[in-house]
Amino acid sequence: MPVEIPKDTWSGSVCTVTLGATTAAGGTRSHTVTVGGHKTLPFMHFEQPMAHRPVIALEIRDRRPDDWSPLLLEVWGNAVDDPASWANAGEKAGADLLVLSLSLTGADGHPTTPEAAVAAVKAVLKASGLPLLVFAPGQADLDNQLLVPVAEATKGERLVLGICEDKNYRTIVATAMANGHLISTRTPMDVNLAKQLNILVRDMGIPADRILMDPTTGALGYGIEYGYSVMERLRLAALQGDGNTQSPMIVTPGAEAWKAKEAKVGQDVPAAWGDWRERAITWETLTAVALIESGADIVVLRHPESLRRVRVASDDLMAVPETI
């Protein structure tokens, strides 16, 4: 008996957002990366082709991180002491995008200065042609002090500036608009708050094609199912035509997974947990792949082997004939 596969059609779609600007467009990137544009749920190729595949960003820092797992420091080697080398290594590892996270303090313990932040961003832009996201440390005053000069020094690059939160978004949005950049918003795992912040930033006049949203997630075993549901609901609302939920979604499974005990701790754990490195990479990979399936457009990772495995998984998911 022939089986007819039911197909959904939706009235809304996800915004298309292009990160980075090439020389022709007023930037210096070797190419751009475009995300979003979806007209149906992820990987429902038989309903609509995926407008743009999910992409993988690699997180690097402006200096050697104080709190990263030795597994990560080991795999990146000396590159962690120099953002330009790290950017290069990240590009070689196959990243689509780079996320440069600015540290709260310099190695000397003093707050990161605007000059140091601008220098790190410029060094990364010079070392790699990948589109770049720059995330400030997450303290309102310092974030604004760092991001404004970074935005001005890189005018026209279509960087993504983050992170806009409900208590601190005005300055970041304003400088992004003034200097031709994009923004990333973040709200704590709640559909109502995600939508609210989208309304607030758009109320300032930033166009929808310059907004990414991070609905926040937890790692595998640490609330991922809740984050997954929030993302799924936001995506369904977007497809139903709710204009304030239609931004492409970015999530940080790398940061989340490497906080989990299973990834972080190599000693004094049950022998049945097996090899530490393999476990940690599996944790990061599975967290990321689950989120891609819930609609993430950009996943931010930390380990090159996780990056490779997530790429394999997303290639499989994108292989149209295999999925039906």
Next chain:
Amino acid sequence: MYIIGENIHIISPRVKDALQAKDARFFQGRAVAQVEAGAQALDLNLGPRKKDWEEIFPWMVETIEAVADVPLSFDSTNIMGIEAGLKKVTKAQPIINSTSAEPERLEKVPLLAKKYNTRLIALTMGASGIPVAADARVTIAIEKLIPRMLEIDFPISDLIIDPLVLTVSGCQEYCPELIETIRTLQVAWNPPPAISVGLSNVSNSVPQENRSLVNRTYCAMLMGVGLNTMIGDPLDTKLKDTIRIIEQRDDSTPVGRLYLKIYDRIAAMETPVIDDVDINDPDQAAIWKTVQILLNKVIYADAYLQLA
């Protein structure tokens, strides 16, 4: 609409302070204001009063009964406090608010209601919380709440089922389900039990400037499925005007016609549609947007009225 006035509630800082000071005139003022505004009963939510229930509950009854004749609704989890208050009642048949289907409460509270000949509000909430789905809430009413009343020979005419309003800000999926719960409850038993809800819960944690709009729009929708009793704010003149418009079928204003249309659509098991609304009229547009969030068609956000 039978309104049980909600304005003596411990969550209000002024009520809390007045209770601390045993300020009888404050409570008498609140009671009289509500009754004069049309409240037909008064809810008294004093919290559990674990330390001073023996004193506070009877004191409150004496204080209120000195100025008002309407039924008093004892809204507390402290069953001893409620009983202390009931002993003092000399005027109208009081109300106990509430029992639920949790075994311990369902065991004790209906017996107290029977002993003191009160009406009893019973929540469609079991030991595992409040179900989202309408039929699950109806099931609690007909398999747990009503059988318990029959078991102890408590008159069903004194039973008031409260199928539980939850806030649109965070529990949005409950909002449309409640409408269907109320619709179904009225055919779930013969004779149908009375139904009441705590209307203002729907706008908990909604910005103050939008609360009345959310409350009165939901009220119109719930009236469409037959709601005729609620715990609510009798001092909210816009809410009362919406109730009046529907009860009198006053179609003399555009907004009134929209409320009637919403009421009629819900009553006919239809969904209000955009053609029912003149979207260029800001008042109507606001009501329409509110209907959309209450039906869980559009995700709630505090700034939902700002959206095109």
